[in-house]
Amino acid sequence: MGGNMKIYKFGGTSLGSASRIKKVADIIAGALHQDELVIVVSAIHRVTDLLFESATQACSGDSGYRSTLNELDHLHISIADELFSGSLLDDVTASIRAELSELNDIVQGVFLLRELSEKSLAFVLGFGERLSARMVSSYLQERDIAAFYLDARELIVTDTNYADARVDTHASGQQIRKRLLSLEGVPVVTGFIAAAPDGSSTTLGRGGSDYTASILGAALDALEIWIWTDVDGFFSADPKRVRDARILPYISYSEAMELSHAGARVLHPLAVQPAMKAGIPLLIKNSFNPAAKGTRIEGVTPLDFNRTLPVTGLSSINKVVLLNMSGSGMVGVPGIASRLFTCLARHRINIIFISQASSEQSITLAITPSQAAKAKKILEEVFRVEIEARQIDPLVTRRNLAMIAVVGNNMSGHPGVSAQLFETLGKNGINVIAVAQGANEMNISLVIDAHDEDKALNCIHESFFLSQRKVHLFIAGTGTIAKSLIGQISAHRLNLQQDNDLDVVVCGMANTRQILFDNNGIDLQNWESALLPRDEYQGIEGYLQLIREKNLHNTIFVDCTASAMVAEMYPDLLLANISVVTANKLGMAGSWPLYRRIRDAQRRSNARFLYETNVGAGLPIINTLNDLKNSGDKIFSIEGVLSGTLSFIFNELRKGGRFSEIVRRAKVAGYTEPDPRDDLSGADFARKFLILGRELGFTLEYSDVVCESLVPEEYRGEMSVTEFLDRLSGVDGWYAKLIEDAAREEMTIAYAGEIRDGKATIGVKKVPLASPIAGLSGSENMVVYTTERYRATPLVVRGPGAGGEVTAGGVFADILRVASYLV
């Protein structure tokens, strides 16, 4: 073999069926026009798992191992049936059957002895590659390619750690060159397996065929090593978890190593080393899409791949256990770490992550769950004396954790990376349990709750890789306000994407009867027909439970209901670090204990809680009040009209309309509460004053607001909204007269209120026709703040204070305020 040689390694999915193997042969045949090739193959998809299953079944005395072996037989023979015919089929079938019969003997032995050593298991697992290499080499011959089967046990020498053997690079290199450099043709080498010096079979660890390819490439000084798999290359994050992940056209050896160590399954972590040492580029290619450029892994960044981003990629290991050893007796005592690592190494416990703070009080390790119990036992034994003497505390393990690695050569010397990382995690309420960063500054690893893994990956990815950020909305209520809100989001979404780099994604909608979810965004044109009936038991709690389970990053819950039950959920939402934007007043105007719980939750949460539309709909009333207060102004009084409905009623009565008919019009216009009696009774107005009073710092309950009702005495019993509206015409005459009488005195009637000295009173007032209140029209609200700074001329906020569009606009603005905090 000469200097133009490449290693092509094909993974199990690339060989998963006869048609896949044909595609692989096409790739090889195409490449042979210009290159010499050495082929390395993994076992066919699922085969290693079946081999493992057969062996463990046999060991536990389960005769089901026979049907597992039959399945292996069927899988290989049926592929052969499709690939071959005539005498070649007979030959291939015979060679497969010969391998399988040897396998059968071994597994039967395991069954009889009920004993499965690492050595026997390594032998059993090696059959997968033996079978696939036979199949592929024969099929290449069928395609007139001078291929031949080559067992890697004749090439790669390892120690006797059968499951995860260490390679003797020198001896292997010599054997590889001796066997291969003189040969003509295309060798098809079994990946994964190797041999100990005594010739017994060993394996290079799960996924070790990549390693085989790299060892061969290094020994033969190949031009390139191509790893053919089923994805287009290394992604910036696992695309199954992060939808916006992108292909990385180039990464360095060290980045590849860091990423694959931390869970990126594209490449076996050990496979980088031999290639890196020999300076041979590794390429990740997709056998399902050979035209895709793939990822090139090399030492020096080619100019056209030069990157400016500090972070190259993310990866994660979704099951780790943290083992924490701490105690005052560890401080300043040399040798503790050495004893710890030596004993774990001796027992081949793989440490994924280490962290120790400068206080030396504790050392935290992350290990795989399968090794956790063993590791704990070993350490308890090694440090028994110190634990008994209470110099070291009892060891603590913590499960259900995930480790995330943020990797990039450019992170080194780039201030702000960790700040950005922890900020985005913090705002999303993701608790970082442990952190490690080495002094090479190219990997920050963190351990978090496993439940937060996808959320963390997505928010970190978005923060470092994407110019466009997302917020995920879950809306409760599908009535007037929600409908207008959806319309506004739908109309403005593209502008926000283009001008503000913000994507507002509506992921959930629910009312009392129906529900709709889509993590990727509900179709805002057709959401109403897509709503599905919700199960009885799924009240608002069910909706919230689903939102929590989805655990999307940058989530905002938007309350467009008038439900007390929904408002009761705000503290839980905030404590789950879900931001809340609400038009519903029953939280901030709820009972004092609920109000306190919301405020406390808000203080303890990293999420935001905004409710500007609770008072005067979209008008800036609460924000104005807080700006005055926060900037040190003293507020003497707040007066005004804070009911759109009542304002509309009196404004229309002045023009000569009928009371009952005006109330109906207010309802149709979307000014009223779902039940207009909430407006007519003054309750809605009172709630707004209650909110303003609390905002001013007063401890007020609803009953503290003195409030006059417009619901006539005789209609106050139990009745439906429709019945109430039907009967309301009975008071038309009375209101007409009231306005007429007042007009004769150059006065008119309005419903207004004031807060002064901690007391809130609201009710029907006679005001001069010349007063600003009498000048209101439509649903206009007006708030007059008399303050130290605005004493001679009070500050006035005036404008439409009810209705779908203005309220939804206010809700939307609050959503964007939360978004600008989150992203």
Ligand SMILES: NC(=O)C1=CN([C@@H]2O[C@H](COP(=O)(O)OP(=O)(O)OC[C@H]3O[C@@H](n4cnc5c(N)ncnc54)[C@H](O)[C@@H]3O)[C@@H](O)[C@H]2O)C=CC1
């Ligand atoms: N209409 C307006 O001008 C303004 C309204 N608001 C507030 O906006 C909120 C919504 O008002 P509208 O849209 O006019 O009311 P609406 O009656 O048209 O809609 C309310 C929606 O909430 C849903 N809902 C009720 N209880 C629920 C629960 N437990 N779980 C899930 N969904 C539930 C209903 O099914 C309905 O879809 C109210 O709190 C109101 O006070 C605030 C400012 C102005």
Ligand SMILES: N[C@@H](CC=O)C(=O)O
């Ligand atoms: N029903 C309310 C709507 C705003 O909160 C009103 O009439 O003001």
Ligand code: NA
């Ligand atoms: Na407002």
